[in-house]
Amino acid sequence: MSASPSTVPAGSEPIRTETLIIGAGPCGLFQVFELGLLGIGAHIVDSLATPGGQCAELYPDKPIYDIPALPVCGAQELVDRLLQQIKPFNPQFHLGQEVSELTPQEGGRFQVSTAAGTRFDAGAVVIAAGLGSFQPRRIGLAGCEPFEGKQIQYRVRNARELAGKRIVIFGGGDSALDWTLELAGKARSLVLVHRRAEFKAAPASVARMREAAASGQIRYIEGLAHALLVEDGDVRGVQVKGTDGTLHSLEADQLLTFFGLHPKLGPVAQWGLELDRKALKVDTEKFQTSVPGIFAVGDINTYPGKKKLILSGFHEAALAAFGVQHHLYPQKKQFLQYTTTSPVMHQRLGVPD
Ligand SMILES: Cc1cc2nc3c(=O)[nH]c(=O)nc-3n(C[C@H](O)[C@H](O)[C@H](O)COP(=O)(O)OP(=O)(O)OC[C@H]3O[C@@H](n4cnc5c(N)ncnc54)[C@H](O)[C@@H]3O)c2cc1C
Numbered sequence: 001m002s003a004s005p006s007t008v009p010a011g012s013e014p015i016r017t018e019t020l021i022i023g024a025g026p027c028g029l030f031q032v033f034e035l036g037l038l039g040i041g042a043h044i045v046d047s048l049a050t051p052g053g054q055c056a057e058l059y060p061d062k063p064i065y066d067i068p069a070l071p072v073c074g075a076q077e078l079v080d081r082l083l084q085q086i087k088p089f090n091p092q093f094h095l096g097q098e099v100s101e102l103t104p105q106e107g108g109r110f111q112v113s114t115a116a117g118t119r120f121d122a123g124a125v126v127i128a129a130g131l132g133s134f135q136p137r138r139i140g141l142a143g144c145e146p147f148e149g150k151q152i153q154y155r156v157r158n159a160r161e162l163a164g165k166r167i168v169i170f171g172g173g174d175s176a177l178d179w180t181l182e183l184a185g186k187a188r189s190l191v192l193v194h195r196r197a198e199f200k201a202a203p204a205s206v207a208r209m210r211e212a213a214a215s216g217q218i219r220y221i222e223g224l225a226h227a228l229l230v231e232d233g234d235v236r237g238v239q240v241k242g243t244d245g246t247l248h249s250l251e252a253d254q255l256l257t258f259f260g261l262h263p264k265l266g267p268v269a270q271w272g273l274e275l276d277r278k279a280l281k282v283d284t285e286k287f288q289t290s291v292p293g294i295f296a297v298g299d300i301n302t303y304p305g306k307k308k309l310i311l312s313g314f315h316e317a318a319l320a321a322f323g324v325q326h327h328l329y330p331q332k333k334q335f336l337q338y339t340t341t342s343p344v345m346h347q348r349l350g351v352p353d
Pocket of ligand 1: 026265268298
């Protein structure tokens, strides 16, 4: 099953929400569920274009063996199951947006904004940011910085703009191969550069790429980016060093680099929360950070005995939900209800009594 969560476009008015969850990895997703059981709504933001965090981004096809009651579960399958489980609570997803600012307001609420301009007015915040926000691995050529996001891109924002251009694509995974096949025939010229003979991409795509190279539609070079060719302040091309040592000077208007993503703590470290070695310090009663009303669950937090396991993050999400409830509604009496027997939870889950 592949659930597609609803997404909300970036807007100028702050979105008022009971809870904002930062990070749609497995722990952020399960946080939606635990809050939903208590009748608390959530918006959820992730810098990635799809939910699932490390499971979806780093090891979607690998089996996980330590999720309770699931003897074996694929990592993407776990994400799909979590998405299905949280459906009754209709969380609002804001994907492809990094949360850049988090500012406490008087009265215990929070202003949160993303780099894409979406703003939130949140009653409580749960940070489920894992190892940080995933960033593209950079090409790392001398003098490349001013061109990044322009003539050097790490993702395609507008494919139509690439038509008729001279393009060099770097990488050997699905993104590199998919874009090679998509742009072959539309670009003025296209060269694919990959550092070794083996590809991570789907074998069918590799076969199609090889056919396109054999027919002369594209060129394929096994090698590494060596130097940028810059003239009059513009990238004019790139020099590539083949694995046989040959230097190839390629004319190019646009370099597309797909070396995968890696997590970087990023803005979380700037929000004035107490840190211990790149992790947010929390208590083990509510998993609250050093700022009341801001909670942290999953790989991003630390406390004595912390183990970075999905199982631990699920437990933390259950207790953090009660912490959020107390922060939002301090007068409310808290009591434990079982999903098996609670009519109110059945109503929230949409199951008939
Ligand atoms: C190869 C591998 C195998 C593993 N196998 C297992 C296993 O068998 N069992 C197990 O229990 N664990 C396993 N783990 C660990 C497990 O994947 C992590 O514990 C789990 O993913 C943590 O979930 P999370 O929700 O806390 O964070 P993550 O999965 O890291 O998700 C965090 C999300 O937050 C987003 N984010 C961060 N900062 C921001 C920001 N500022 N704005 C917007 N979004 C942001 C990120 O983009 C990311 O999507 C494995 C990990 C790896 C790498």
